Amino acid sequence: MQSESRVDPKIIEEILKFSKNVIEAPNLVSAPTEISLEVTPHDIAREMDKTRLLHYKPLTDKQHKTPLLITYALINRYHILDIHPEKSWVKNLLQQGFDVYMLDWGTPTSMDKYLDFDDYVNGYLDSYVEYVKNESSVEKISLQGYCTGGTIATAYITLHPENVKNYVATAPVIDGWRDTTVISNLAKHMDVDKMVEVIGNMPPEFMYYCFSVLKPFEQGIEKYIKFFKNIDNKKYVDSFLRVEKWLADTPPIPGALFKQWIKDIYQDNLLIQNKMYIGGKHIDLKKIDMPIFTQVAVGDHLVSPECSMPLHYAVGSEDKTLRMYPTGHVGMIASSLSQKKVLPELGKWLAERS
Amino acid sequence: MHLMSSKPQALTSIGPMRAFAANSKKISTELIEINEVLMGFNQYLTEYYKQLSDTWTVAQKKVNLKAPEVPQDVEQIEAFKRIWIDIFDNDFTELFDSEKFGKNYGKLVSKELELTKHWNNISNVILQSVNLPSKEEIDEIYKEMHSLKKRVVKLELELKKKEMKNNAK
Numbered sequence: 001m002q003s004e005s006r007v008d009p010k011i012i013e014e015i016l017k018f019s020k021n022v023i024e025a026p027n028l029v030s031a032p033t034e035i036s037l038e039v040t041p042h043d044i045a046r047e048m049d050k051t052r053l054l055h056y057k058p059l060t061d062k063q064h065k066t067p068l069l070i071t072y073a074l075i076n077r078y079h080i081l082d083i084h085p086e087k088s089w090v091k092n093l094l095q096q097g098f099d100v101y102m103l104d105w106g107t108p109t110s111m112d113k114y115l116d117f118d119d120y121v122n123g124y125l126d127s128y129v130e131y132v133k134n135e136s137s138v139e140k141i142s143l144q145g146y147c148t149g150g151t152i153a154t155a156y157i158t159l160h161p162e163n164v165k166n167y168v169a170t171a172p173v174i175d176g177w178r179d180t181t182v183i184s185n186l187a188k189h190m191d192v193d194k195m196v197e198v199i200g201n202m203p204p205e206f207m208y209y210c211f212s213v214l215k216p217f218e219q220g221i222e223k224y225i226k227f228f229k230n231i232d233n234k235k236y237v238d239s240f241l242r243v244e245k246w247l248a249d250t251p252p253i254p255g256a257l258f259k260q261w262i263k264d265i266y267q268d269n270l271l272i273q274n275k276m277y278i279g280g281k282h283i284d285l286k287k288i289d290m291p292i293f294t295q296v297a298v299g300d301h302l303v304s305p306e307c308s309m310p311l312h313y314a315v316g317s318e319d320k321t322l323r324m325y326p327t328g329h330v331g332m333i334a335s336s337l338s339q340k341k342v343l344p345e346l347g348k349w350l351a352e353r354s
Numbered sequence: 355m356h357l358m359s360s361k362p363q364a365l366t367s368i369g370p371m372r373a374f375a376a377n378s379k380k381i382s383t384e385l386i387e388i389n390e391v392l393m394g395f396n397q398y399l400t401e402y403y404k405q406l407s408d409t410w411t412v413a414q415k416k417v418n419l420k421a422p423e424v425p426q427d428v429e430q431i432e433a434f435k436r437i438w439i440d441i442f443d444n445d446f447t448e449l450f451d452s453e454k455f456g457k458n459y460g461k462l463v464s465k466e467l468e469l470t471k472h473w474n475n476i477s478n479v480i481l482q483s484v485n486l487p488s489k490e491e492i493d494e495i496y497k498e499m500h501s502l503k504k505r506v507v508k509l510e511l512e513l514k515k516k517e518m519k520n521n522a523k
Contacts, residue, residue, distance in 0.1 A: 007426075008426060008427040008428060010427060010428045011427065011428055011431060014428055014431075049503075110496070111496045111499065113493075113496060114496060114497050114500035114501075115500065119504075123504075123507065180451070181451075182447060182450040182451055185450065185451050185452070185453075185455070185456045186450075186456060186459060186460075188456060189453075189456035189457050189459065189460030190460055190463065191460060191463070191464045191467070194464060194467045194468075194471075195463070195467055197471075198467045198468075198470050198471045198474065199467070199470060200493075213446075213450045214447075215443050215447065216442075216443065216446055217438075217439045217442045217443045217446070218439055218443050221439065222435075222439050
């Protein structure tokens with residue numbers, strides 16, 4: 001009796017095609033070094049130690065009076081906000097007539113291990129805000145904080161409310177105890193004193209581990225299967241490689257800053273309880289009284305909505321808006337949804353107040 | 355004769371070997387402690403892989419229950435892959451979110467840091483034996499530089515304020 005093969009020929013075809021794509025990939029895609037993440041033209045307006053202030057060139061004849069300073073996160077680099085011409089957060093805001101500045105925290109080295117929250121909030125950020133005010137001849141600016149940059153910016157506006165006209169909090173890390181992500185679970189059980197004492201700065205390798213346990217099978221397997229399946233799609237490959245390059249570039253976090261961040265936000269949850277101190281100064285969220293626009297993503301697996309949303313309810317502002325989007329942490333700032341929905345809503349809100 | 359024989363001793367008193375010999379006890383103590391830490395490290399590492407392995411087994415059983423048939427065509431393979439990824443992502447996220455994983459992982463990292471600390475201590479002994487600054491000494495310089503930078507910024511601000519006051523007069 002002969003056994004009958006039941007294998008669908010399409011399966012063989014798919015396997016062969018996939019194998020061919022894997023073999024040809026090195027010839028079809030650019031090397032990471034060939035991809036530039038500098039998308040929108042800008043000047044380096046100012047530098048302090050390893051940090052830089054980028055000033056983007058305008059894309060409209062007329063601009064809103066109040067400039068916008070974006071405080072990027074401590075993890076990865078600012079490029080994600082300007083990752084691709086068609087998905088650029090910065091470019092979209094420039095097209096809407098905003099004068100955009102971006103804070104690049106740079107790459108700290110071992111000698112920066114004593115930089116703390118005070119240096120970031122009352123040092124670098126405050127100096128750059130003063131600079132933007134002077135350059136634009138305004139009394140107040142608009143400030144946006146993304147992710148951990150949102151924590152820094154939130155602390156800043158409680159201490160220097162006189163400098164900020166409008167505040168945009170995009171997936172800010174605020175309430176560590178409510179955070180339901182894996183990151184928060186790892187942070188809660190971390191001996192951060194020992195870590196900083198022994199290795200100084202938070203090493204990028206540890207960050208990569210933390211990223212690897214977030215949706216490990218979707219991100220570690222399915223993502224790459226999709227990439228090889230779409231190897232002929234130039235647009236897809238270009239977007240994919242840009243994000244991959246961005247993901248692979250995480251600077252260390254200064255030890256002292258990292259220690260306070262883990263302890264005060266994730267372990268003791270002081271910020272939302274109005275018990276946090278920075279440079280000896282009390283951080284009281286009720287002191288935030290300027291218009292505030294909080295953006296959260298429902299599918300955010302890095303900063304859960306439950307962690308960000310309490311800011312909306314804790315501030316003293318009367319003019320406050322909370323928006324939730326059906327996307328993830330990166331999708332909220334660098335996707336077609338961000339271009340079609342998130343940015344137009346933000347632009348409208350900001351324009352009415354700028 | 356006495357002078358000749360004492361000369362080599364005098365030479366080694368300023369060379370690295372004498373310092374190294376004097377510190378060899380410190381190095382052996384560190385090595386013994388490293389062994390003790392390694393035992394703890396291995397214990398948490400074993401538990402780490404046990405948790406991963408147990409989760410994998412449970413997730414695979416769930417997949418087998420949900421998709422018992424061998425996929426026969428491309429669509430079925432795609433559906434099977436989706437089920438596999440969803441179940442594995444859910445189960446592993448549940449594990450990584452759990453207290454038992456967080457606690458064990460925290461202890462594992464802590465043991466790793468202790469190993470690094472002992473390695474640093476050994477390196478310090480070697481550095482000192484060749485008259486180079488230890489990690490602690492370099493850290494002190496970093497700390498001093500950080501504090502000086504802060505003071506300079508403060509002084510610059512005060513100077514600026516004074517200048518503004520004088521200009522206003």
